[in-house]
Amino acid sequence: MLALRLLCGAVLLDLAQACPKRCDCSQKYGFQSADCAYRDLEAVPPGFPANVTTLSLSANKLPALPEGAFQEVPLLKSLWLAHNQIRWVAAGALASLGHLKTLDLSHNLISDFSWGDLHNLSALELLKLDSNELTSVPRDAFRGLRALRSLQLNHNRLHTLADGTLAPLTALSHLQINDNPFDCNCGLMWFKTWALTTAVSIPEQNNITCVSPHLLKGTPLSRLLPLPCSAPAVQLTYQPSQEGAELQPGFVLALHCDVDGQPAPQLHWHIQTPSGTVEIASPNVGADGRALPGALPASGRPRFQAFANGSLLIPDFGKLEEGTYSCLATNELGSAERSVSVALASPGEAGEVALGRRFPAKGAEAKGCYTVDNEVQPSGPEDNVVIIYLSRAGSPEAGGPVGEGGLGRPPPGLLLLGQSLLVLLFLTSF
Template identity: 45%
Template sequence: MMGPFLCLWTATFFVMSQECPEPCTCVEKKYGRQLAECAYRDLQGVPTGLPSNVTTLTLSANKITSLQQSSFLEVTQVQSLWLAHNEICAIEEGTFARLLHLKNIDLSNNQLADFPWGDLYNLSTLQLLKMNNNQLVKLPWEAFHTLKDLRSLWINDNKFTTIAQGTFDAMSSLSQLQIYNNPFNCTCRLLWLKSWAENTLISIPKRDSISCAAPESLRGVPLGRIPDLQCTPPSVQLTCHPNLDNTVLYDGLTLMLHCSVTGSPQPEIRWEIQTPIQGTEINGPNVERDKNDLSTGGSKHSAERFLVYGNGTLVIPHLSKHEEGTYTCLATNEVGTRKVSVNVALANSENPAEDLLRNNLATSKLGAKHCNKEAQANSSQAGEKLVIIYRVPAGMGSSDGGTLLESRLWACMFCLVVFLYC
């Protein structure tokens, strides 16, 4: 009576053994699960021919150097993927994106300098992620935003110099976080991590090994022991010249916009210019010159439409219809960004405010007559837009339809506050 059953069992075992690649050992588990054991086999790549019902795939301690999109197409039901102690230095984008059932992945002790972070977006069931002992440098702040079930994250012993605020916020199930032995740059950008680590209930081992590699004055100091840094977001004040009513302006009007900023660390300034023809961005000064020489309007640089100096001043050497538009000064440091804008317009009518309204600019009540606008660090608005209108009296327009201010102009300036949301 045992003969038929023995034959059936032998046939089943033979089929199962045929489905398992020769370098690996496949073991049937309960409930249809299957383990594919391929560790310590000197493999240089993921073997093909794996059973489709594999839920645990062990590829640790091999000589695998890279992973491709096709590496795991045969095992899309896999729940645990062990890849530690290989030589992996490259992972193609999309390699893990189809492994929707993945709960555990171990990529520790490899040579990864980069990772396709977007692949984690689909791995919403992930519970364990080990990426420690690699060469990873950049960690996008949104990398873990879909991993609400993740319980343990190991990113220690990498090359991370900073971690963006909010990186761990979405992982509501996280109970263990290992981030020690990274060369952190302990500036204002990382100060949030000190406070967060002191107040979180998440287990963070080896806190004294979460230390600073820079700046030099803090080298070797544990993050939790660094002194409070003086960190303040930028505040911005924008002034312009000429900025008074009834000012006589001559041929080739020069308009100067000065962006004065404060903050700690010292903010960097950049200008964004949007004219009807094109948008321009100027990062830092494009003129090397003594700021005391600005009143000349940059005569040596008259061919340039926009001149930006090291003290934050932007000069428009020849204001014309081509230079109408929005001029935005942005100040950025490690704590935040603030910006203030001015709209510069040339009007030919007797009522330039009506011209501006006809151009569908959202305006509010009249403000001061001086071009002086400030965006404070604690302002509820990220910045405000100041509108400056230079009126060209009737009969005094330029010969080419207003492209150059070739005749004498009377400045008529209206400051209209327009809220500009970031």
């Protein structure tokens, strides 16, 4: 009996020695816990036993959680960090806690959170992030949290929630997301529908309200009337509208991206040429073709001119501008993209030869196209190759204007670009 008492005493002594000085460690029912709450701690103290399963650091003065903050306690199942002064949680701060079931970070100042760390917490059942300064949640934030039952995001600064964010939470039964400054637009309509039809308990639904737009301020999301919303749709053509564009003489490639969607999509051009990739947030020029303030170059006319009406003009199109031109339209409901690959054939060069040399894969797929009187005549609906002959009266050396007041409106299949016969090969992707 004496030996047993001595052994227990030695174990308790080792346990006490392993516990940080300002914390209390104890073992009950085979579970090791560490209580460090209300100790005015300004950092996570070192020296915890490796078998700690419950750790409370609530009501301290922790300003942040750095990478590896809990590497000493990989067996943690409950971590309590409420009522601190935490502003950021670094990537890697929580990633090692694969056994964690409860995580409480409520009542802090968190605006920067390591959402990627949550992907490792597959055992998590309760996540409390309420009463913080979070402004957004990534669409894939909860990927892999299939055991999560309760999620609390109320009293933050969330403006929206992306469609699909909650989809991985197949075990979710309780969600608190009230008292956030939601922007009630098309991007949030999915959440209204989901909240009205889900079996998940959502308390205080009347406090899930709109802050913007102004006319909807204070309106509960559940009472919001349907909005005319649609995802982007894109059509890329080679006969753009050029109203208001004053073009300079020279060879010009003109594309037009016709976009539909509600709310109005943002248009972006992605251009891949032999010399590299060019990204353009449209528009980058005004109606006169000159660069907008803040666009590059700072003055003059850019090499690629993206107009507000969806037109893209390359005034000096040549070999260096060959490549693939893609327009991407994005709004709150999604995105759509269309592309066209363009090759310039020398005068007298057969279109099929040029096509096979520049785009061998596409050349093999093509069924064949031909032209009659400058009108494109695909041989069948399966064709995705269009050969366009381009010409204009007068030479570029003449320096005269291209038509009255600019390029004007060419007939279908014809763009006025050069005195010599040129061939442009368009490979459209759908």
